[in-house]
Amino acid sequence: MDQGHSQEFIQHLINGISLGSIYALIALGYTMVYGILQLINFAHSEVYMVGAFAAFYVGKALGLADHPGVLALLVLIFSAVVVCSLLGITIERLAYRPLRKAPKLNILITAIGVSLLLQYSGQIIFGADPKLFPEVIKDSPLFSIGTVEVRSLDLTILIVSTLVMAGLHFLVHYTKIGTAMRAVSSNANVANLMGINVDRIITYTFVIGSSLAGVASVLVGLKYPKIDPLMGMLFGIKAFVAAVLGGIGSLPGAMLGGVILGLCEEMVVGYLSSTYRDALAFGILILILLLRPAGLLGTVTREKV
Amino acid sequence: MEMRDEAARSQALKSIPGPLIGIVILIAIAYLLDATANPYTQFVLTMILANAVLATSLNLVNGFTGQFSLGHAGFMAVGAYTSAWLATRPELAFLPDYLKFLSLPIAAGLLAAIAGYIVGLPSLRLKGDYLAIVTLGFGEIIRVILLNSEAVGGARGLYGIPAAAAIPSLGMSEFISQFSISSIWLVITFVTLWRIVHSAKGRAFLSVREDEIAAEAMGINITQTKVRAFVISAFFAGVGGALFAHTVKYLNPATFTFTKSVDIIIMIVLGGMGSFTGSVIAAAIITVLPEMVLRELQQLTGVDLRMVIYSLMLILFMILKPTGILGTLEATDILRKLRERFKPAAAQESK
Numbered sequence: 001m002d003q004g005h006s007q008e009f010i011q012h013l014i015n016g017i018s019l020g021s022i023y024a025l026i027a028l029g030y031t032m033v034y035g036i037l038q039l040i041n042f043a044h045s046e047v048y049m050v051g052a053f054a055a056f057y058v059g060k061a062l063g064l065a066d067h068p069g070v071l072a073l074l075v076l077i078f079s080a081v082v083v084c085s086l087l088g089i090t091i092e093r094l095a096y097r098p099l100r101k102a103p104k105l106n107i108l109i110t111a112i113g114v115s116l117l118l119q120y121s122g123q124i125i126f127g128a129d130p131k132l133f134p135e136v137i138k139d140s141p142l143f144s145i146g147t148v149e150v151r152s153l154d155l156t157i158l159i160v161s162t163l164v165m166a167g168l169h170f171l172v173h174y175t176k177i178g179t180a181m182r183a184v185s186s187n188a189n190v191a192n193l194m195g196i197n198v199d200r201i202i203t204y205t206f207v208i209g210s211s212l213a214g215v216a217s218v219l220v221g222l223k224y225p226k227i228d229p230l231m232g233m234l235f236g237i238k239a240f241v242a243a244v245l246g247g248i249g250s251l252p253g254a255m256l257g258g259v260i261l262g263l264c265e266e267m268v269v270g271y272l273s274s275t276y277r278d279a280l281a282f283g284i285l286i287l288i289l290l291l292r293p294a295g296l297l298g299t300v301t302r303e304k305v
Numbered sequence: 306m307e308m309r310d311e312a313a314r315s316q317a318l319k320s321i322p323g324p325l326i327g328i329v330i331l332i333a334i335a336y337l338l339d340a341t342a343n344p345y346t347q348f349v350l351t352m353i354l355a356n357a358v359l360a361t362s363l364n365l366v367n368g369f370t371g372q373f374s375l376g377h378a379g380f381m382a383v384g385a386y387t388s389a390w391l392a393t394r395p396e397l398a399f400l401p402d403y404l405k406f407l408s409l410p411i412a413a414g415l416l417a418a419i420a421g422y423i424v425g426l427p428s429l430r431l432k433g434d435y436l437a438i439v440t441l442g443f444g445e446i447i448r449v450i451l452l453n454s455e456a457v458g459g460a461r462g463l464y465g466i467p468a469a470a471a472i473p474s475l476g477m478s479e480f481i482s483q484f485s486i487s488s489i490w491l492v493i494t495f496v497t498l499w500r501i502v503h504s505a506k507g508r509a510f511l512s513v514r515e516d517e518i519a520a521e522a523m524g525i526n527i528t529q530t531k532v533r534a535f536v537i538s539a540f541f542a543g544v545g546g547a548l549f550a551h552t553v554k555y556l557n558p559a560t561f562t563f564t565k566s567v568d569i570i571i572m573i574v575l576g577g578m579g580s581f582t583g584s585v586i587a588a589a590i591i592t593v594l595p596e597m598v599l600r601e602l603q604q605l606t607g608v609d610l611r612m613v614i615y616s617l618m619l620i621l622f623m624i625l626k627p628t629g630i631l632g633t634l635e636a637t638d639i640l641r642k643l644r645e646r647f648k649p650a651a652a653q654e655s656k
Contacts, residue, residue: 038434039434040434040437040438095620095624098624099623099624102623102627103627104434105371105373106623106627107623108373108434108437109570109574109619109623110619110620110623110624112375112567112570112619113616113617113618113619113620113623114616114620115616116564116567116612116615116616116619117613117616117617117620119612120612120613120616121613124608124609124610124613233563237438237441237442240438241438244435244438276449278445278449279445279446279449281442282439282442282443282445282446283446285438285439285442286427286428286439286442286443289427289428289431289435289439290427290430293430293431293435
């Protein structure tokens with residue numbers, strides 16, 4: 001391997017990690033809801049899409065594209081997080097809560113329904129044509145090691161997602177809400193008997209998961225500036241694959257899965273062909289479900305009669 | 306009541322004349338429509354038949370076996386492309402036209418069934434939600450493969466697909482040919498699925514739906530049963546795809562996206578998961594609704610509300626009436642009960 005090749009490889013590595021950390025943020029939302037409700041929240045990818053549009057409209061209203069910088073980034077993230085959290089709560093209240101005791105299949109169908117509803121109302125409200133996301137972080141090479149460039153955008157994505165994930169880790173492991181969430185996830189009935197308001201914890205879970213999707217939506221908007229109402233679908237499924245890859249229900253698993261998926265995708269695009277880029281995630285999903293259904297960091301649960 | 310429903314159903318459709326009468330009636334309708342309806346209405350009505358085949362076949366997996374497949378459009382695509390491709394082969398020109406188009410769905414179904422087997426064998430070891438995602442993934446993979454297959458037109462799609470030709474000596478127009486072939490296949494599909502579900506093997510499907518662990522304890526091979534349901538379902542999805550191909554005469558990979566699978570799911574949710582007659586009724590409603598009502602609405606509002614309304618319907622049905630129109634009842638059960646209510650004396654005698 002000569003110099004040029006290894007540098008190209010490192011460049012792909014950086015791209016892959018930055019893409020992967022976005023997958024990880026969305027995957028965390030899937031895995032948290034799954035951990036508590038055993039439900040694939042199909043609507044999660046649309047929450048993320050709506051977040052991107054919220055940030056887009058706020059950015060447009062405030063003219064943030066002309067004042068790039070960290071402050072503008074924070075404003076965008078804040079607005080996306082607020083809108084996503086509200087949407088997450090609404091979806092949970094209106095669509096999932098009435099079905100809490102219903103068969104799992106019915107909730108799954110509802111989730112698909114909510115996802116489609118948001119997609120297609122999004123097409124009507126936002127318009128089907130792609131919008132250009134405000135470029136609040138100018139993408140320029142910050143510094144280079146050899147000929148490998150570290151770009152400001154990749155660094156921003158990495159810093160933001162690392163901070164958010166560290167915050168989540170703290171929240172889940174060192175606060176009362178986090179303890180309650182873990183209790184509900186391990187056994188909702190017992191948690192209820194111990195005086196935990198399960199419904200409220202579920203709401204918190206949706207708020208946190210949706211907020212992460214909000215952060216991710218801004219980062220994606222910066223990395224791939226064209227946003228449209230169908231952007232959530234494929235990205236969401238890939239993030240879900242990342243969650244399954246890491247072991248669904250496991251937070252470190254979602255992070256690991258996201259980064260692995262991002263790397264795999266970047267390497268396939270870089271060295272093979274971009275045609276099968278989207279089929280790759282499904283290939284990984286099928287492989288992992290066959291070889292290690294619990295995921296890399298998940299625990300195997302035996303079904304008891 | 307449940308037991309008597311079951312007893313009546315397992316006796317139904319056992320004889321040959323019943324289904325034949327069904328076919329004759331449908332063909333008579335075809336002649337009637339040929340004289341009265343315009344080509345557009347005829348097209349929509351032929352689509353009902355293809356959609357009914359698709360919905361009943363999906364109901365076998367999602368309704369009767371309790372699995373959740375989101376990839377029905379994939380198998381439909383396999384069938385549609387197979388049939389469309391074979392129809393243009395000069396090697397098959399020796400077959401009489403009507404017979405050729407009557408038998409093409411068999412080839413389409415077989416290939417779709419093989420695809421179903423390949424998909425089903427690994428993924429049916431998984432449960433509910435995982436299965437949904439994996440089947441969705443396979444559906445997408447099939448679509449990506451079609452998109453990259455230049456032999457079947459790739460992204461441009463496949464144009465000029467022939468349909469069964471007119472037979473002037475029998476007074477059959479092209480529409481009557483296509484409609485009658487679709488009718489025959491709908492009846493074959495319906496009767497086959499009905500008889501399967503009410504056979505000993507079919508009870509295995511139901512037991513898997515009700516309780517996998519209990520079914521396994523009764524000596525039922527869970528994975529094998531699921532794969533069997535999946536392959537049969539894929540076969541008829543292929544048949545439905547073939548009927549679809551020769552009705553619309555143009556195929557494009559973009560037709561067979563996730564949204565198409567959801568269309569079929571909406572039909573079985575609306576009709577009732579676990580009711581074949583419900584699926585047929587819902588297929589008719591869902592096929593006609595966008596053409597009649599939603600088209601007007603679109604002209605009125607200027608936006609395409611079809612999927613918004615469909616997805617709202619999904620959510621509302623799940624929250625308010627998760628069983629759909631018929632639940633696990635069949636239309637025949639309801640008819641029989643109505644008969645008994647209005648003719649109590651006759652019912653007494655028959656007992």
